[in-house]
Amino acid sequence: MPRFALILLGLLGSTAASAETVVITAARMLDVVSGKIIQNPQIVTENGRITLVTTQDRHIVTDAKRIDLGNLTILPGLIDMHVHLTSDPALGFDADLRHARAFSVAVGVAMAGRTLDAGFTTVRNVGSADFGDVGLKQAIDERVIRGPRIVPAAYALGATGGHCDDNRFHSGITVDRSGVASGPQGFREKVREMHRLGADVIKFCATGGVFSARDTVDGQQLTQEEMDALVDEAHRLRMKVAVHAHGADGIKAAIRAKADTIEHASLADAEAFALAKQFGTYFSMDVYNDDYILAEGAKNGVPEENLAKERAIGLKQRQTFQAAWKAGVKMVFGSDAGVYPHGDNARQFAKMVEWGMAPIDAIRAATSVAAQALGRDDVGEIATGRHADIIAVAGDPTADVNVLRDVKVVVMGGAVVKDAR
Structure with missing residues (x-):
């Protein structure tokens, strides 16, 4: 043929x-x-x-x-445990302000194809507005479009004013805050809502982040009680939990709450490593995209305050990756593609090897170990x-x-x- x-x-x-x-x-x-x-x-x-x-x-x-x-x-x-298919950094930091809301789903169609062509046949999409990743999954499953198998999170959940709350604007501008909650019961309700509307994994923000406004990268943003309730509710619904966390306090609180994976894990310390080993928590560390952000971020319109956060944390994250691997923490491949261009996901393998992994271990992190972290025996x-x-x-x-x-x-x-x- x-x-x-x-x-x-x-x-x-x-x-x-x-x-x-x-x-x-x-x-x-x-x-x-x-x-x-x-x-x-x-x-x-x-x-x-x-x-x-x-x-x-x-x-x-x-x-x-x-x-x-x-x-x-x-x-x-290959399996990428941390992508954002409906985002493309080359479109600019303010792309969501210049386009109709449905534009991001159209972007996702193109990026899903690029991801598949790069050899990634399964991805975990950890955050998408308007349930865009749920829609992409449905379109791929129904063979309407081409793309990888998607494990969607829908909206990432977070605290008022936190990394998962859009606080770029003054009070006169209304923004989508569908992932924002407060208190243990509030987060339980959000987990139930995401599950009802098609999410297969729950993602929440335990600390600040590089690309958010008016917060610090390392500051903890949810209480232990909120994290405990959120993770308990997700697990009750047989859903895994991924946690955005840069700072050590937020990382350790999320591990104690029995979250399944820690995303970024930039400032994890020896106590966090010990807890991760005790609870069987996986680290998903995006150790390539610092290169892209610092090389292309200004051209893409990323504000200086956010680039300064990245400069402060990029090298530390790679050093933490090296220390965590040496300490015996389980690691999966998570690129954060969408912050850097989709289709370039595999660039991260070399960084994982540069910072301490053998090539076969980096490959396992994107295949057999990633499947274990997903709780799947079919990929x-x-x-x-x-x-x-x-x-x-x-x-x-x-x-x-x-x-x-x-x-x-x-x-x-x-x-x-x-x-x-």
């Missing part, structure tokens, strides 16, 4: 194709669990799920459609029962993680959705 037809078939997700047995072969496969390179793998899929993982000399499958990826190396589709590995989400690259990513920046082929649910060979 011609290459363009394969891509179109993957995009449209035809019923006939999904019901076929598909055999995928390549020169090599990275088993992310063992860290070993397997020669001449053969992956058998049915209805978009993997039914057999073997080698080409051990099992012959007849009457099957074949996808031969030649001299490439295959590995599981993150090339293994029986998982979605047939597979990417192919030239070379050995365990020797050079930068090859992940040039994904040649993306297979999602057993169908080719990108072929750039």
Whole structure:
């Protein structure tokens, strides 16, 4: 079948194709669990799920459609645990003021495609106004648009005047404050509302942030009681909780509340590391985007006060990443794409390696370990029962993680959705 037809078939997700047995072969496969390179793998899929993982000399499958990826190396589709698909920094810091509210969803359609083409077949979208990420998920699931599997958070939740409250304007301007709450019961109600309207994960802001106004990056913004109630309610609804937190006090309070992942974790200290290990909390640290913010932020219209926050915290975050990894904290791949351009997600792998990880550990953070943090057993590995989400690259990513920046082929649910060979 011609290459363009394969891509179109993957995009449209035809019923006939999904019901076929598909055999995928390549020169090599990275088993992310063992860290070993397997020669001449053969992956058998049915209805978009993997039914057999073997080698080409051990099992012959007849009457099957074949996808031969030649001299490439295959590995599981990548997982980014922290994206904002409905944002694009190149549009400018004030893009939300210059466009209709629906514009952000149109941006999300384009960014979802870029993300998929970059090899990220699953993402956790941790904050989107107007339930934009929920809509994107529905459109992708219904095969209306192309994009990765999305775990949506809908609105990020936060305190009055905090990082998740838009306080850029004076009292005469009304802004969307759908994620703002106060008090333990108020946050319980917000969790229930997000769940009712389609969120699959809850995200809340425990401390200040780089891009918010009138707060400090490290200051704690929710009480322990509020965090306890919020996380308890989310877990009662079988939802994971991601927590924006830069400062040590907010990080430790969120861990004590039994949150599942800490986002950014810039100023975590030794006590926070010990607590994370005690509670099994994962850190999701965006250690690449400091480069982009400081290089391009002013051109994109980021105010000086926000750039000053980034200059104060960027290096410290990378040092914390190194210390946390050495201390044995579990780490997942979270890029914060949307603060820097979508499609460049894989640039972060090199920074993770530069600051202490072995290449295979950085890859696991975006595959098997990320799947564990999501509580999912259907993504993150090339293994029986998982979605047939597979990417192919030239070379050995365990020797050079930068090859992940040039994904040649993306297979999602057993169908080719990108072929750039």
